[in-house]
Structure formats: C-alpha cells, structure tokens
Amino acid sequence: MQAVVSIRDRVPDLSPSGKRGLKSKACHLSFYKTPPDQEIELDDLEEYAIARLQVLRRIDVLRAQGITGEKFVSGIVKADTKYLFPTNSKTYIEDRKRDLISHYVLRMAYCKTEELRRWLLSNESQLFAIRLANTKASEVDQFLVQHGIKYPPISKAEKLKLRSNLMASDGNMSTNQYESMEFYKVPFTEVSNLVAKRKVFLQGGFAYVSRDKVSSIVLERFRASLSKSLTVACQK
DSSP states (O other), X not given: OOOEXXXXXXXXXXXXXXXXXXXXXXXXXXXXOSOEEEEEEHHHHHHHHHHHHHHHHHHHHHHXXXXXXXXXXXXXXXXXXXXXXXXXXXXXHHHHHHHHHHHHHHHHHTOSSHHHHHHHHHHHHHHHHHHHHTSOHHHHHHHHHHTTOOOOBOOHHHHHHTHHHHHHTSTTOOHHHHHHOOEEEEEGGGGHHHHHTTXXXXXXXXXXXXXXXHHHHHHHHHHHHHHHHHHHHHTO
C-alpha cells in the first residue's frame, strides 16, 4: 500500500466548455494563488517535484553554457513540454495538477534560506516569462481578466496630446503602428523593468504602456506575488 499525503489543491477546470479538455487548447499561465488541497501518493509528489526541478535547472545549464535568444527559449520550452506538459498525458487537468503541485512542493522546499528563495524566484520567473511569450494575446487577455488585472486604455484625446512622448518611448514604432496601438495608464511601480529600461513615458506617477508591452505587467505581478509568498512561507 502506497503512502499518501494530503496537500491543499483546488485545481480549476479552465478547459473549453468546462470539460477536461486537451492541453493543446489550454493556457499554461498561473499565478499559483490557490495552494493544493487533495491527497496524493508520495511517489507522485516526488515525481512532480523532480520534473519541475529538471525544467528549472535546465535554465541554469543553458545560462552557464552562454546560450541566449531563441535557442535559450527553445531549450526551456522543450524541457517544459517534456517534464511538465508531456505529450503522453491525456488531459489539461492532469497537466495542470502536475504543474500546480510541483510548484508548491518546490516553494515549500526552497523557502528556507535567502539564497534558495532568490534562485527559485529567478528561475520560476524566467519560466513564467517564456510561457507568457508563447501564449496567444487573446489568452493573455483572458488570463488578465480572470485575475482582475484591468487597465482601461487612454482616451483618443490624451493619446493625441501625448503623441510625441509616447512615440519617443519606443523608437521602433512607426506612425501606422502608433495609430492602431492602444496605450494603458499604469502605476509606474507595476512596470519597474520597463521604467528601468526607459521603454515607457512617465507622467504623474504613471507609466504609459503600449499594448505590446502588457506582458511586462503580468510578469511583474508574478514576481511580486511569488516573492511575497516565499517570504511568508519562510516565516511559518
């Protein structure tokens, strides 16, 4: 008889029509807000943790080898698919369960020291960023709505008034691209990476973020959420 442990796990059914849809139709993004709450065999728990470590350590290996750009992303996507979203699993729910539980297992294991927390935060954020970049814009929009992240676009009048400033914040944007692009007014603290790179126009404590840079908002939210969760976990 196999040993069983109980961990918190409420795996939401986000597949099409509320059914156990195929993973090819599912979004792999998650803020991991809801911890696990179900019984799971110890062998499976260990298997999930090892699978996620394989992916996260692959990031270290590729960095150490000096691999960057598309080759780096391709290497991580390949590892992610092999270990966390394998082609032989039948449903999105099965994949989602493996992804969720493996994340929480490592969160508990790597919250003990500052060095471990920093490593997990860095590599989990890198994995999230790559998944985000490989997610359709429509699915990202749906993900934002599900998590209550809503920034209304600026008005046409404000866009016209700030035209020179907004175009200057992205030197590669053509006039046609600017005319069709939506911009969002976001508290600058939520896009510190874009501010640091001077990729946005700042005014009155707000950053004006173009639609094609919305992913930066999502990534910042993920990093902030995980960092806080790791800090809380180490204090328990």
